[in-house]
Amino acid sequence: MTRARTPLLIGLVVALLLGLVVYAAYATRAADFDAPSPLDAAAPQGLEKFYTQDLDWSECGRAHCAWVTVPIDYADPDGPTTRVRMALYPATGESKRSVFVNPGGPGGSAIDFAGTMAGSLGGDVREHADVVGVDPRGVGLSTPLTCLSDRDFDAYTASDPDPDDAQEIAAQRKGFTELGEACVDGSGDLAAHVSTVEAARDMDVVRALLGRKKLDWFGASYGTELGAVYAELFPDRVGRMVLDGAVDPTLDSVESSFGQATGFQRALQAYAEDCVARDDCPLGDDADAGVAKIADLMDQLDAKPLPGDGKRQLTEGLAFYGIAVTLYEKEAWPTLTQALRAAFNGDGKILVALSDIYFGRQDDGTYESNQGQVISAVNCLDTPEGLTEADVEAQIPRFVAASPVFGRALAWGALGCSDWPIEATSPLPEIDGKGAPPIVVVGTTRDPATPYESAKALASQLDSAVLLTRDGDGHTAYLSGNACITKAIDRYLADGTVPKDGTRC
Incomplete structure (x- = not known):
């Protein structure tokens, strides 16, 4: 996220x-x-050219x-x-x-x-x-x-989406501000x-x-x-x-993020119910217990990342994206099963690869587009925010109740536009x-x-x-x-x- x-x-x-x-x-x-021709109708004043x-x-x-x-x-x-x-x-x-x-x-x-x-x-x-x-x-x-370099964006996506203390919160906020500053440095007025x-x-x-x-x-x-x-x-x-x-x-940033917490948890629950009905599901035979097992995995990754693709570890942030991307298409659920089975056995390679799909990251470490960065620029210009850390912390219990797996990260994600350094002119x-x-x-x-x-x-x-x-x-x-x-x-x-x-x- x-x-x-x-x-x-x-x-x-x-x-x-x-x-x-x-x-x-x-x-x-x-x-x-046949190349089309512009309408003859009058253009808005000043925009004729x-x-x-x-x-x-x-x-x-x-x-x-x-x-x-x-x-x-x-x-x-x-x-x-x-x-x-x-x-x-x-x-x-x-x-x-x-x-x-x-x-x-x-x-x-x-x-x-x-x-x-x-x-x-x-x-x-x-x-x-x-x-x-x-x-x-x-x-x-x-x-x-044009914003962060590929290397810097790698670090951004792998960073902790679920800060646990003041130092981690400050690091997350600084990272978002630096993303916006990089957009100004790379693209100026645009x-x-x-x-x-x-x-x-x-x-x-x-x-x-x-x-x-x-x-x-x-x-x-x-x-x-x-x-x-x-x-x-x-x-x-x-x-x-x-x-x-x-x-x-x-919706403001809090309610938009809360809606996604509800939506992704609902989708994860549907996946878990499908998985436990099949043979050899890594979640066991109970959907609720299986979702709790995924939540435990996220907590473990927050404390200690798993080996990933040889160059990068599977962090909680990358696992978040890797799991989320498979919930967009039911056809991707078997891949999530494989990824979770591997992660439960100490291997984070598949979830790292799935997080790369989420962001369009290529094998050589480059990104096929800027979509992972421009999303923040658009959203923060559309809906500028003034949330504080206290505002977010007050929301966390509600978010965690809605989604033990995604809730805390999505709650902290709502804070982002409060740190966007570019003034919105067309909300x-x-x-x-x-x-x-x-x-x-x-x-x-x-x-x-x-x-x-x-x-x-x-x-x-x-x-x-x-x-x-x-x-x-x-x-x-x-x-x-x-x-x-x-x-x-x-x-x-x-x-x-x-x-x-x-x-x-």
Whole structure:
């Protein structure tokens, strides 16, 4: 868990891999691609040069890519600029719409996710809809937010997420401040302007450049917050919007972290109940006792790390991430079983490897993206906090009661943005999306990272929302293989048929 208000990362690793395999069956029409023209409609005052800029398109695999220039600070459109990268997968037939997609994070690559969704959305959707991925400012292939070196980020992720005394608390707080300072040193003005509000404004620029009067949107996890903010800023420009694995944007850092403590413990309990029903489960034959055994392992790692991959030890922090990443996909539960069996026998190698998957760390010690760092920058600009150590300590009993395994670490994680050294200029607005057409909010009952309660909350906050529910395990619904969910969302994106509010699958 990063030291900030955050949905956890890498929620769609397995789904992305599956989606990319599916997409291989599709062929794009590179030779037939007609570059879209910007809308003739007037751009917002002072932003005309951004809304009408010429794009230089190039083929990039099965997609067509372009750079889009946007102001670093929308309050100063004549000031410094940054660039965001876009990939467009053309419709299989006549293009009439563009479905923008975002996988969450914040920090996940929308360009990668667009490749997945281009092959996963139903044929009726794809016949007339391009799929567009825009890596948000500071993320992925867009001009990246540059912060800690790989070596320093290794130390950051391995640090104790559950401080036991004043010295450890001070070290944790210093580490978070140093992360923010590194972002300023590496990226200058951009470090103060990677908020969700600014990313949503970038999406509107791209919408206009693609010649679309309306923005169709499929957002997963944090992508639901980005979509909801867009609906608040530009309700009259919303087309068909799906928010899958919804975030509740009204929660402060404490309640957001508490929701995740509840969600991850619920998912861990479901895993344990599945495990003990099988032969040779390392948790024994009682789910509650098995969860307690995992909690004991975390306490032991806090006192004495285990041997890991030869170069790094398995710390409590790395075990936290290694266990968490397997709870996003039920298909990963057998891997968690292997990892726990090894750890109980004194071998932390598998859990270290799983923590690397969580952060996108490669075998050579480099990171495939900055997602583990940019998540903190975005969250702290969205929801600046003023918590004290006493505030956190008062919450710890409640967190531990909700999650003996994850509770203390998530409670201390809520403190992070109090130490972020960059002033927020565009915090999240109050969101109701009034004036937008129907928005489909999707929740999964045992989602660990964005608990089902958050989907219900967002659906109640958005003026035009309907709630679609998947009864199941894992993070998000559409790529889970649930045919009922797939049919409802595909039909909505294809012809605008809105699912009945309260539908359960």
